[in-house]
Amino acid sequence: MRKLLLLTGLFASAIALGQGSPDYAGGLKVNINEDGSKYFRIISWAQVWAQYNGDKPLDANGNEQSEIDFSVRRARVLLYSQISPKFLIVTHFGLNSLNADGLSPTGTGEKSQLFMHDAYVQYNLGKTNKHSIGGGLHYWNGISRLNNSSTLNILTLDNFRQGWATLGLADQFARPVGVFAKGSFGKFQYRVSINDALTNNLSASAVPAADGPATYTGRRLLGSKKAGKTFAGYFEYNFLDQESMFLPYKVGTYLGDKKVFNIGAGFFAHPNGSVVADATGNLSGENVSIFAVDAFYDAPLGSGSAITAYAMYQNSNYGKDFVLGTTYETGSILYGHVGYVIPSAKPTKFQPYVSFANRQIDAIDDNATQFGIGGNVFLKGHHSKLSLEYQNLKYGEADAVGTVTLQAMIYL
Structure with a gap:
């Protein structure tokens, strides 16, 4: 605990010296x-983590591991520009989860993590520009609000990982290469896309065992003609304030600046995305299908207080008994979180929150439960934020693992 308090003090000092400014809204x-x-517009942000885990296993050499680790969770630059109300270019690059194991001696080579996140063009249609089409490396995803989440204003410390349900399987870090259409009819909003599936994904070295579980290897083993395309969409109705669709990133918490109540539903489909082998080793494809329904509420409660609440049900079919680590599995998910902004006369705002997830996993005929409790300290709104969270994960019959994470974030 003394180490954790020391880390909190160091991070608080660092973030106080680099507060965001309302001028960069x-x-x-x-x-x-x-x-x-x-014009063109530049947005930059960085999130730095200090993480404590007292239950780490021994490393590959049988040595004890440090209980405290530091990492750059995200460092990003987003650039978008318009030369006409009809045309938009979005470029987004950066790195994720840079730590001592990922550093390279000179910042080059295969360990380097700087890569393109988004690179797409968009054409607005009609006189009102309410409908658009575009293409490239994009983030106009399907399934749920979580799969379209912004990383600038997440309520919890980080997005619920299973919410990014195709990350690294069918796309590059939740961004596929393809074409999309998006827009609104009154308070009804939509986004749909057709994309190329990733070939060298997280299952790049996997081969399905005879009569065994499916592997996400359709494009690699069956070819791009049979298993090369994915289809996605997300549809929602804005009952109260209308949310912006200028960029694809969904806001996690408005801190009471808007009054929003949305319900949504979405899907992802990858024909022959997974592969199974019969008793003689013959391969056949299995369709990957994921769908979800969700609801989001964010509103001021008076006297400077506000509430944010989100709930989602997701059904994931990655193929027969599919499991990849403790992140992806065929089954279903029930997830929710609630946050509350405490009234304060000072510019600094405090927002405690809780989150809970229950995952039903077909392959192990068991569940995974995840509980989180934490809080955000907003020194300059989302521009300068300090977060602390405890998370406990119980996966099947394995022992529960608890992790404490401290995050400093600055966004300009």
Whole structure:
């Protein structure tokens, strides 16, 4: 506990020296013409973690591992530009989860983690620009709000990992290469896409065993004609305030700045995305299908307080008894979280929260349960935030694992 308190003090000092500014509410905008209709905008953010886990197993050499680890959870730069209300270019690059094991001696080579997250073009249709089409490396995903989550304003310390249900399996870090359409009819919003599936995914070295579980290897083992395309969509109705669809990233908490109540439903389909082998080793494809329904509520409660609540049910079929680590599995998920902004006369805001997930896993005929409790300290809204969370994961019959994580985030 003394180590944890020391870390908290160090992170609080560091973030106080680099507070975000309201002047950067939409990033740094550079106008190209006098009226500002042609411009480009730059947004930058970084999230740094200190993580405590007292139950780590021995490493590969039989040595004890450190209980405290540091990492750069995210470091990103987002650039988007318009030369006309009809056209938009979005470029987004950065790195994720950089730690001592991922560093390289000179910052080059296969250990380097800097890569492109988004690179797409968009064309707005009609006189009102309420409907758009586009293509490239994009984040207009299906399934749920979580699978379209922004990392700038998540309520919990990080997004619920199983919510990014195709990350690394069918796409590059939740971004596929393909074409999309998005828009709104009144308070009804939609996003749909057709994409190429990832070939070298997290199951790149997997081979299905005879009469064994499925592996997510359809494009690699069956070919791109039979298993090369994925299809996704997400649809929601905004009962109260209308949320922006200018960029694909869904807000996690508005801190009471808007009054939002949405219900949504979405899907992801990958024909022959997974592969199984019969008793003689003959391969056949299995369709991957994921769908979800969810609800999101965010509203001020008066006197500076606010509530944020989210609930989701997701059914995931990655193929027969599919399991990959403790992250992906064929089965179902029930997830929810609730946060509350405590009234305060000072600019600093405090937001405690809780989260809970229950996953039913076909392959082990058992469940995984995950509980989290934590809080955010907003020094300058989302621009300067300090978060502390305890999370406990119980996976099947394995012992529960508890982790304490401290995060400092600055967003300009």
